[in-house]
Amino acid sequence: MPAVPGAQVGGVLGIRTLADTEALGPRLADARQVVVIGAGFIGLEFAAVAAARGLAVQVLELGPRAMARAVSPHTSAVFEAAHRAAGVQLHLAEGVAELLGDEHGQVRAVRTASGRLLPADLVVYGIGVLPNDELARTAGLAVDNGVRVDGQLRSSDAAISAVGDLASFHSPWASAQQPWVRLESVQNAVDQAKLVAARLAGQPLPDYDALPWFWTDQGVLKLQIAGLSDPQDETVVLGDTLGSATAPAFSVLCLRGGRLAAV
Numbered sequence: 245m246p247a248v249p250g251a252q253v254g255g256v257l258g259i260r261t262l263a264d265t266e267a268l269g270p271r272l273a274d275a276r277q278v279v280v281i282g283a284g285f286i287g288l289e290f291a292a293v294a295a296a297r298g299l300a301v302q303v304l305e306l307g308p309r310a311m312a313r314a315v316s317p318h319t320s321a322v323f324e325a326a327h328r329a330a331g332v333q334l335h336l337a338e339g340v341a342e343l344l345g346d347e348h349g350q351v352r353a354v355r356t357a358s359g360r361l362l363p364a365d366l367v368v369y370g371i372g373v374l375p376n377d378e379l380a381r382t383a384g385l386a387v388d389n390g391v392r393v394d395g396q397l398r399s400s401d402a403a404i405s406a407v408g409d410l411a412s413f414h415s416p417w418a419s420a421q422q423p424w425v426r427l428e429s430v431q432n433a434v435d436q437a438k439l440v441a442a443r444l445a446g447q448p449l450p451d452y453d454a455l456p457w458f459w460t461d462q463g464v465l466k467l468q469i470a471g472l473s474d475p476q477d478e479t480v481v482l483g484d485t486l487g488s489a490t491a492p493a494f495s496v497l498c499l500r501g502g503r504l505a506a507v
């Protein structure tokens with residue numbers, strides 16, 4: 245939930261749990277004007293669905309480009325163009341100042357940091373998550389943006405392992421500047437769980453080094469990523485980024501120290 249005045253008004257929803265989506269379904273059926281907070285994977289996937297249903301969709305993103313944490317500027321630009329072509333209004337480098345409610349306590353507008361008033365009868369936010377590390381902290385484990393684990397995914401207490409969204413690990417795929425990562429993906433959760441299960445079953449695997457991969461489907465566009473890119477990477481674009489906004493087909497090679505780090 246964004247920590248802004250008015251965040252408690254009705255019709256302001258996240259997308260994280262089954263209960264969230266069950267609450268969102270009926271709201272979506274009645275909504276006409278949607279404001280999405282956050283142009284990451286989740287916010288943009290929702291924006292594409294809402295726009296395809298004919299709703300007026302506006303997206304607010306604090307950063308200067310869409311999905312900036314995960315993709316190159318080329319990829320951001322192509323996805324931004326495709327969303328705009330689908331009718332989504334993207335407001336980049338724009339934050340939320342306040343959510344305004346009507347006399348029934350339901351959201352009616354979003355005031356942006358620059359003072360614009362965006363009408364809304366539904367606000368959906370996808371602004372990232374914080375690790376649920378309370379239990380680990382209480383147990384005295386080393387915690388720093390997740391539970392710190394070694395190559396075998398053991399925490400600072402060797403009897404306790406951490407996997408998935410909660411685990412902060414030293415990744416051979418990360419940059420030297422930021423070698424500790426915490427990944428939120430099905431691939432990572434499954435591969436880490438397999439490693440710990442194998443170790444507990446007495447058949448340990450080598451230290452965790454699985455290649456991270458991610459995907460996102462947004463309207464007509466499908467993005468697939470292998471590896472971990474870094475803003476400092478040199479990028480080489482192969483294919484057609486500038487063709488039709490509805491059917492670009494390209495790859496971005498992210499090179500670090502002369503080696504391929506991500507595609």
Ligand SMILES: Cc1cc2nc3c(=O)[nH]c(=O)nc-3n(C[C@H](O)[C@H](O)[C@H](O)COP(=O)(O)OP(=O)(O)OC[C@H]3O[C@@H](n4cnc5c(N)ncnc54)[C@H](O)[C@@H]3O)c2cc1C
Nearest residue numbers: 259260286376379407408409410428429430431433458459
């Ligand atoms: C809307 C959405 C879309 C996504 N789309 C994709 C996608 O397209 N591709 C992809 O790769 N990934 C996607 N992800 C991410 C993916 O779902 C997660 O990376 C994955 O579920 C992580 O698995 P996990 O087991 O680590 O954590 P979770 O799936 O979050 O499971 C952790 C469980 O532990 C429970 N729990 C927490 N604290 C405690 C406690 N103290 N005691 C007991 N139980 C506790 C939680 O309630 C939860 O049920 C998406 C996530 C969301 C929210």
